[in-house]
Amino acid sequence: MTENASEGTKHLPMSDENIYIEQRQKKAEEIRKKGGSPYPQNIRPTHTAGEILAECGNLKGPELEKLQKTFAVAGRLLFLRSFGKAAFLKVADYTGKIQIYIEKQIVGEEQFELFKSLDVGDFVWVSGTLFRTKTDELTIKATQIKLAAKSIRPLPEKWHGLQDIETRYRQRYVDLIVTPEVRETFVKRSKALQIIREFFCARNYLEVETPMMHPIPGGAAAKPFVTHHNKLDMQLYLRIAPELYLKRLVVGGLERVFEVGRNFRNEGISTQHNPEFTMLEFYQAYATYEDLMKLTEELLGELAMRITGETAVEYQGEKIQFKAPFARYTMHEAVKKFAKTDAETDPAKLSPVKLVEIFEEKVESQLIQPTFITQFPTEVSPLARKNDAHPEFADRFELFICGREIANGFNELNDPKDQAERFKAQVEALHKGNEEAMHFDEDYVRALEVGLPPTAGEGIGIDRLVMLLTNSASIRDVILFPQLKTKEGS
RNA sequence: GAGGCGCUAGCUCAGCUGGUAGAGCAUUUCCCUUUUAAGGAAAGGGUCCCGGGUUCGAGCCCCGGGCGCCUCACCA
Numbered sequence: 212m213t214e215n216a217s218e219g220t221k222h223l224p225m226s227d228e229n230i231y232i233e234q235r236q237k238k239a240e241e242i243r244k245k246g247g248s249p250y251p252q253n254i255r256p257t258h259t260a261g262e263i264l265a266e267c268g269n270l271k272g273p274e275l276e277k278l279q280k281t282f283a284v285a286g287r288l289l290f291l292r293s294f295g296k297a298a299f300l301k302v303a304d305y306t307g308k309i310q311i312y313i314e315k316q317i318v319g320e321e322q323f324e325l326f327k328s329l330d331v332g333d334f335v336w337v338s339g340t341l342f343r344t345k346t347d348e349l350t351i352k353a354t355q356i357k358l359a360a361k362s363i364r365p366l367p368e369k370w371h372g373l374q375d376i377e378t379r380y381r382q383r384y385v386d387l388i389v390t391p392e393v394r395e396t397f398v399k400r401s402k403a404l405q406i407i408r409e410f411f412c413a414r415n416y417l418e419v420e421t422p423m424m425h426p427i428p429g430g431a432a433a434k435p436f437v438t439h440h441n442k443l444d445m446q447l448y449l450r451i452a453p454e455l456y457l458k459r460l461v462v463g464g465l466e467r468v469f470e471v472g473r474n475f476r477n478e479g480i481s482t483q484h485n486p487e488f489t490m491l492e493f494y495q496a497y498a499t500y501e502d503l504m505k506l507t508e509e510l511l512g513e514l515a516m517r518i519t520g521e522t523a524v525e526y527q528g529e530k531i532q533f534k535a536p537f538a539r540y541t542m543h544e545a546v547k548k549f550a551k552t553d554a555e556t557d558p559a560k561l562s563p564v565k566l567v568e569i570f571e572e573k574v575e576s577q578l579i580q581p582t583f584i585t586q587f588p589t590e591v592s593p594l595a596r597k598n599d600a601h602p603e604f605a606d607r608f609e610l611f612i613c614g615r616e617i618a619n620g621f622n623e624l625n626d627p628k629d630q631a632e633r634f635k636a637q638v639e640a641l642h643k644g645n646e647e648a649m650h651f652d653e654d655y656v657r658a659l660e661v662g663l664p665p666t667a668g669e670g671i672g673i674d675r676l677v678m679l680l681t682n683s684a685s686i687r688d689v690i691l692f693p694q695l696k697t698k699e700g701s
Numbered sequence: 702g703a704g705g706c707g708c709u710a711g712c713u714c715a716g717c718u719g720g721u722a723g724a725g726c727a728u729u730u731c732c733c734u735u736u737u738a739a740g741g742a743a744a745g746g747g748u749c750c751c752g753g754g755u756u757c758g759a760g761c762c763c764c765g766g767g768c769g770c771c772u773c774a775c776c777a
Binding site: 229230231232234290292293294295296297298299301310312314315316330331342344345346348350364365366367368369370371372373374375376377378380389431432433434474476478479481482483484488490615616617619647670672674675685695696697698 | 702708710711712713714725726727728729732733734735736737738739740745746750767768769770771774775776777
């Protein structure tokens with residue numbers, strides 16, 4: 212704490228005080244006056260709500276009575292219905308909720324008084340035996356109850372919960388308490404990451420971590436965040452992609468690597484974009500982009516199956532089929548098929564840049580089911596290997612689902628001379644004012660000179676993938692703390 | 702960056718043509734020993750996002766600003 216801590220604790224800002232907070236603070240003070248603590252230690256549950264349900268969820272009333280076993284749970288008090296000398300409570304821990312029944316005659320005067328000072332939102336510890344209520348709900352009949360941690364602020368209303376989207380993002384801790392779907396979404400996100408790690412580890416990939424602070428931003432076309440290291444007195448960029456570092460590792464003999472981590476791009480914010488987002492990148496020596504397309508089909512199929520229980524996933528009213536094989540078109544074919552072309556926009560006659568332009572404008576939004584688009588112009592693929600037969604195109608693909616780019620992969624350019632030329636072209640574009648063009652990375656070219664085996668690599672946007680798997684309309688719904696502007700006074 | 706919409710009690714929301722600021726939940730007090738949005742009785746609770754303006758009078762109209770959401774543009 213700062214030296215001013217004692218000064219700061221004298222009183223809370225008046226604007227933040229309301230009757231609810233005052234009342235609860237008063238209760239906490241009462242406990243202190245009596246020699247107790249509103250924030251005690253050594254609160255030990257014997258069971259979680261989930262364990263109790265698993266162990267006794269099938270037992271009937273008489274069987275529960277015979278059990279003669281005491282269960283102690285701890286969790287947040289989320290519901291309270293009092294009848295004067297008895298009450299029902301619902302306590303939630305990380306596994307679920309369990310109902311508590313408390314009766315003055317059973318717990319005694321002192322414990323019942325303690326119970327009456329509890330508020331919804333408090334953490335509590337309860338022990339007792341199990342029984343079933345008239346409506347057959349598995350319930351703990353409390354014999355002992357303790358306050359485990361006092362909550363000073365009231366929670367949102369039980370029925371409607373927290374509706375204000377801004378507050379949900381700013382106070383995600385409250386959102387997580389009162390909006391069960393939010394919790395489910397982030398459990399699924401965690402599970403997806405776990406599956407991804409298992410998937411690559413099972414294929415002998417090594418998980419690695421490369422720098423997030425780059426002296427030269429590289430690996431993607433994007434505007435970086437700039438920062439500064441004081442002692443080194445050098446400008447650094449938050450990484451826009453880990454690509455160039457991961458390929459250095461393949462040069463170093465780590466033939467199969469993957470990294471899951473944050474990228475930072477200093478661009479607009481939308482339902483599809485957060486300034487920091489999570490990217491999976493993986494590289495495999497002696498693989499081709501075609502191998503990676505197959506691998507991607509496998510990965511996505513497995514994710515869909517293990518997260519949603521089926522390969523067809525409902526997303527915003529569309530049924531997305533994650534079963535292999537996914538549709539495949541070259542960019543030419545896709546423009547021909549999905550964009551209305553005339554003599555002027557005949558793909559065969561278009562400049563590469565124009566082709567990509569039409570593709571992005573007319574075709575992308577139509578690619579709802581998982582679709583691989585291959586053969587991107589070399590000009591827009593400065594790190595990808597040229598196709599041997601048609602050097603104006605790169606051996607590259609992107610995967611589109613619901614009109615959004617989900618993955619991008621290609622055969623890696625491992626010819627140092629070619630790479631140096633491509634960097635030069637990028638630097639020229641940079642000088643011409645293209646803020647997203649790449650810088651010349653001499654050390655990366657040196658690494659290629661040491662020798663990169665034939666390699667294919669791919670990046671998958673994890674946030675967008677999780678959006679699909681959790682039927683989330685906005686990227687903010689799959690990021691725990693999405694970037695928001697700070698509000699005055701907060 | 703542009704346009705549209707929103708911001709009223711702790712929460713969810715009403716608030717008409719400009720005329721004393723409303724409800725439900727929650728809170729406080731009282732009654733209530735099996736509830737499932739429990740029930741009954743009463744009470745308290747407001748910087749109507751902020752700042753100007755118009756008006757006898759503004760939550761409402763006008764101007765400026767803040768924050769958010771959506772669409773578009775840039776991007777993954």
